[in-house]
Amino acid sequence: MKAEWRAWLDDLSATFKALWRLAAGPPALEVPHEALLERTEAAVAALHPRTMRLRLVEVVPETPSTKTLRFQRTDAELPPFRPGQYVSLALQIGPVATTRPYSISSPSGLDCIDLTVKNNPGGFVAPYLLEQTPGWEVTSSGPAGSFVYEPLRDRGPLVLLAGGSGITPFMAMLRHFAQVGFPAPVQLLFGSRRADDVIFGDELDRLAAEHAAFDAVTVLSEPPEGYAGPAGFLDADFIGERVGDVAGKSFFLCGPEAMIEHVALALDTLGVPAHAIRRESFGPPGDVAAAPGWPAEVDPSREFSVEVAGHGRLPARASEPLLSVLERGGLSVPSACRTGECAECRMRLVSGTTWSPPDAGVREADAAQGYIHTCVAYATSDVELAPSKQVNPGTRPPARPSARPPDEG
Amino acid sequence: MERDYDFVVVGAGLGGLSAGASLAKKGFRVLVQDRHVVPGGYATSFVRGRYEFEVSLHVLSDIGDPERPGGLQRYLKDLGAWDDVEFARVPHFSRSVFPGLDVSLPMDPQGFEQAVCDAFPDSAPGVRRFMGRVMAVAREAAGLSDAFARPAGSRMLRMLTIPLRLRAMPRYAFARLKDVLERDVADPGARALLCQGWSYVGLPPSECSFLYYAAMLGSLLNHGGWYPTTRSQGLSSALAGALQRHGGELRLGCGIRRILVEGKRVTGVEDDDGNVIRARAVVSNAGPVVTYGNLIGHEHVPARTLRNLERFGVGTSIFQVYLGVARPVDELGLGCHEVMANADFDVEAHFRRGKTFDRPGHMLIGCPNAAVPGISPPGTSLVTLTAMVSGQPWLGVEPRDYIDVKTRFAEGMLEWAESVAPGLRDAVEVVEVGTPLTMARYAGHPCGAIYGFDNTPLGHTALRPPPVGPLRGLYHVGAWTNPGGGYWPAISSGQIVGEIASAILRRKAS
Numbered sequence: 001m002k003a004e005w006r007a008w009l010d011d012l013s014a015t016f017k018a019l020w021r022l023a024a025g026p027p028a029l030e031v032p033h034e035a036l037l038e039r040t041e042a043a044v045a046a047l048h049p050r051t052m053r054l055r056l057v058e059v060v061p062e063t064p065s066t067k068t069l070r071f072q073r074t075d076a077e078l079p080p081f082r083p084g085q086y087v088s089l090a091l092q093i094g095p096v097a098t099t100r101p102y103s104i105s106s107p108s109g110l111d112c113i114d115l116t117v118k119n120n121p122g123g124f125v126a127p128y129l130l131e132q133t134p135g136w137e138v139t140s141s142g143p144a145g146s147f148v149y150e151p152l153r154d155r156g157p158l159v160l161l162a163g164g165s166g167i168t169p170f171m172a173m174l175r176h177f178a179q180v181g182f183p184a185p186v187q188l189l190f191g192s193r194r195a196d197d198v199i200f201g202d203e204l205d206r207l208a209a210e211h212a213a214f215d216a217v218t219v220l221s222e223p224p225e226g227y228a229g230p231a232g233f234l235d236a237d238f239i240g241e242r243v244g245d246v247a248g249k250s251f252f253l254c255g256p257e258a259m260i261e262h263v264a265l266a267l268d269t270l271g272v273p274a275h276a277i278r279r280e281s282f283g284p285p286g287d288v289a290a291a292p293g294w295p296a297e298v299d300p301s302r303e304f305s306v307e308v309a310g311h312g313r314l315p316a317r318a319s320e321p322l323l324s325v326l327e328r329g330g331l332s333v334p335s336a337c338r339t340g341e342c343a344e345c346r347m348r349l350v351s352g353t354t355w356s357p358p359d360a361g362v363r364e365a366d367a368a369q370g371y372i373h374t375c376v377a378y379a380t381s382d383v384e385l386a387p388s389k390q391v392n393p394g395t396r397p398p399a400r401p402s403a404r405p406p407d408e409g
Numbered sequence: 410m411e412r413d414y415d416f417v418v419v420g421a422g423l424g425g426l427s428a429g430a431s432l433a434k435k436g437f438r439v440l441v442q443d444r445h446v447v448p449g450g451y452a453t454s455f456v457r458g459r460y461e462f463e464v465s466l467h468v469l470s471d472i473g474d475p476e477r478p479g480g481l482q483r484y485l486k487d488l489g490a491w492d493d494v495e496f497a498r499v500p501h502f503s504r505s506v507f508p509g510l511d512v513s514l515p516m517d518p519q520g521f522e523q524a525v526c527d528a529f530p531d532s533a534p535g536v537r538r539f540m541g542r543v544m545a546v547a548r549e550a551a552g553l554s555d556a557f558a559r560p561a562g563s564r565m566l567r568m569l570t571i572p573l574r575l576r577a578m579p580r581y582a583f584a585r586l587k588d589v590l591e592r593d594v595a596d597p598g599a600r601a602l603l604c605q606g607w608s609y610v611g612l613p614p615s616e617c618s619f620l621y622y623a624a625m626l627g628s629l630l631n632h633g634g635w636y637p638t639t640r641s642q643g644l645s646s647a648l649a650g651a652l653q654r655h656g657g658e659l660r661l662g663c664g665i666r667r668i669l670v671e672g673k674r675v676t677g678v679e680d681d682d683g684n685v686i687r688a689r690a691v692v693s694n695a696g697p698v699v700t701y702g703n704l705i706g707h708e709h710v711p712a713r714t715l716r717n718l719e720r721f722g723v724g725t726s727i728f729q730v731y732l733g734v735a736r737p738v739d740e741l742g743l744g745c746h747e748v749m750a751n752a753d754f755d756v757e758a759h760f761r762r763g764k765t766f767d768r769p770g771h772m773l774i775g776c777p778n779a780a781v782p783g784i785s786p787p788g789t790s791l792v793t794l795t796a797m798v799s800g801q802p803w804l805g806v807e808p809r810d811y812i813d814v815k816t817r818f819a820e821g822m823l824e825w826a827e828s829v830a831p832g833l834r835d836a837v838e839v840v841e842v843g844t845p846l847t848m849a850r851y852a853g854h855p856c857g858a859i860y861g862f863d864n865t866p867l868g869h870t871a872l873r874p875p876p877v878g879p880l881r882g883l884y885h886v887g888a889w890t891n892p893g894g895g896y897w898p899a900i901s902s903g904q905i906v907g908e909i910a911s912a913i914l915r916r917k918a919s
Binding site for chain 1: 446447454455456457458459461493494580581582583584585588592639640642643645646650659660661662663698699702703707716717718719720722723730735800801803804806808809811812816819820823834836837838839840841842846849850854855856857866867872
């Protein structure tokens with residue numbers, strides 16, 4: 001009881017002391033709030049710029065169909081990034097405002113970044129990019145993406161499986177390893193079509209010769225007459241023979257969607273656990289109707305109409321991602337990754353139905369309220385969309401629906 | 410003057426969404442706008458591969474059973490948002506692991522107290538005394554929120570008679586957690602166990618307000634702990650849905666860069682696209698530091714208000730490692746949705762270590778699968794490692810060193826987690842690391858603070874910057890203002906501003 005009285009007195013004296021301190025006014029802060037806020041914003045901006053202004057400074061031919069575009073940042077220093085990450089270019093091509101993510105093929109820490117672009121004759125974006133000359137300027141996102149070498153997770157040997165221009169994120173990783181040392185044995189299995197198609201072929205050979213921990217094998221699907229190297233596809237037999245024991249290894253897959261599906265199946269056959277496989281596909285599936293889960297009753301060539309509140313109706317082929325439909329219709333819609341992960345192009349489906357692959361990245365709570373990621377959502381009926389923010393109408397008249405959706409190439 | 414809205418709310422965090430929904434329900438024309446593309450602020454989730462990660466929530470207080478609803482449940486029902494989100498009950502407060510001690514603390518007052526007494530029988534009388542004080546504070550705090558929930562007439566009476574019914578709150582208003590704890594309990598182990606929840610308020614016993622800690626712990630024990638089955642995003646989306654259902658507008662992907670001021674009153678905002686939006690009042694979810702510094706400009710803010718802000722220290726941040734693990738929760742052997750790992754019994758040292766890049770002394774290993782089994786795909790688990798760290802040291806990290814520094818820090822936490830849950834690391838499929846700068850990147854707060862200003866004896870609840878700002882038509886919501894940091898406090902700040910602002914605007918209109 002006595003102790004409780006003493007406790008009461010203690011609390012009372014604490015109250016008086018506190019009131020005294022309140023009356024005396026605040027003591028000087030060690031660092032003013034303003035300074036903390038400024039330093040915080042500067043630190044964040046240096047690591048995660050929302051946009052970057054890039055100037056093309058050099059164009060390096062890699063193969064007859066591929067060039068490396070070398071950019072410098074003109075509005076600030078380049079932020080650090082993880083090898084394997086991409087930047088998304090914001091492009092205005094004719095009447096269409098679109099974005100396109102490209103893996104950075106150079107390592108972090110240089111004063112420029114390389115984007116290696118393979119031409120896609122008849123495509124929409126690649127031909128446009130490849131005709132640019134030094135001095136051209138473009139705005140991009142900051143580096144982003146989670147297809148990266150992650151030392152916290154990838155603690156064993158790495159197996160990199162690339163198809164065609166899917167080599168680009170791996171090139172950033174390999175160049176990074178060449179600078180700081182290979183953390184573990186790294187094996188690259190690289191599928192290309194023809195001998196003159198092999199991007200970075202010489203540099204890969206050189207890296208393999210210089211670094212005992214690195215081994216690169218190129219496979220050609222259309223080998224020339226008398227070709228001595230391996231020919232064919234990255235199938236289970238070939239991978240199994242080259243990789244051997246799969247336990248404890250991290251597998252990275254990058255290339256066209258069809259190649260990724262193919263290789264993932266091969267890895268499954270070889271007993272690679274799903275959690276050891278990291279994959280990055282370039283863009284939406286080429287043939288969406290062949291994707292698992294596509295509603296069989298919907299003909300992919302069927303045309304529906306898409307209505308965005310206040311912007312009229314646009315024709316949409318079922319096989320075309322809604323984001324591309326809107327862009328082609330002259331609307332400027334925020335977007336970046338075009339695989340679903342970043343959620344920039346999130347919109348609410350007011351009416352109608354859409355289809356998306358299971359890895360569209362839509363949050364559970366969003367799905368329950370009818371939100372979709374338009375970059376990987378396809379109309380399966382007439383649809384009406386409500387954007388999260390008013391979309392900016394383009395300055396030019398809407399483009400005629402073309403045979404080529406902007407997402408190809 | 411032509412006005413577009415009655416209220417523009419800057420920021421769609423919990424406070425902003427709550428204020429917006431509350432005001433919209435009262436019939437005002439409301440716009441809530443945020444630069445991020447998903448609503449919720451810190452109360453959100455993100456998707457990597459086949460995993461959807463909770464960003465910030467550990468456990469939710471004040472939901473309660475249907476027959477004994479907590480303040481948050483009543484508020485969600487009032488907004489018509491209750492049916493949009495489902496909550497699972499969390500059976501334990503924590504499983505606390507120290508060298509030589511491994512205790513599960515049940516999520517109810519008696520069970521919690523008994524578990525501490527069982528672990529430290531010699532300290533039992535003191536533990537019971539301490540818990541008595543905690544629960545007394547919690548009862549009075551609940552009484553306050555009950556009074557608030559009453560119909561207007563009876564609410565006024567309740568509010569006016571509150572001082573007559575408060576005993577513990579005035580007594581402990583300025584006490585530190587340490588003062589009360591050390592008076593009652595001598596054993597350092599028992600003390601450490603009783604303040605295991607310190608990371609939920611962000612300060613160690615020597616700096617934390619006893620009142621704030623007791624209100625947090627007591628309300629959790631009283632009403633139980635809850636977890637939304639669709640993560641905190643489900644809660645945020647429910648609030649956003651309520652806002653829209655009541656006719657309010659939600660605009661995302663475009664920030665507010667200025668709050669417009671004429672003389673001594675706010676008149677609207679200008680957004681990042683340059684649109685000027687006129688409003689009778691502006692509710693800022695950005696915290697006073699950002700609001701005055703970036704959105705209004707110090708020249709428009711009374712010097713006294715700015716000077717008064719110096720009473721408060723910018724609060725703590727966190728370092729988080731989000732893991733998608735290809736192993737079911739029961740195989741990980743965590744046994745609880747929240748394992749609190751401690752290097753020793755010295756909580757003060759754990760907090761101090763958070764100001765360095767040394768391996769933390771206290772770490773939360775959260776696994777929501779223990780509360781919501783289906784929250785990740787079959788055979789997998791979500792595991793989040795959390796350490797309380799100060800944002801300040803991170804401001805000085807050179808950009809080129811940043812990835813290495815954060816990787817090393819995370820590596821230390823992963824090694825520790827592996828010793829608590831052997832086999833965890835080999836099953837890791839997805840890793841994302843969040844530092845104080847990540848928190849700052851998404852929420853814009855100085856030092857990546859997660860609870861706003863420090864909840865010290867001079868900086869908690871009613872002593873924080875008031876919800877009514879220094880300019881006419883300016884209001885504050887969120888963790889930086891009254892009542893403070895945490896989920897329910899942030900949401901209730903919106904509820905409070907909804908009541909106050911509507912009363913002021915109505916009065917003027919009539």
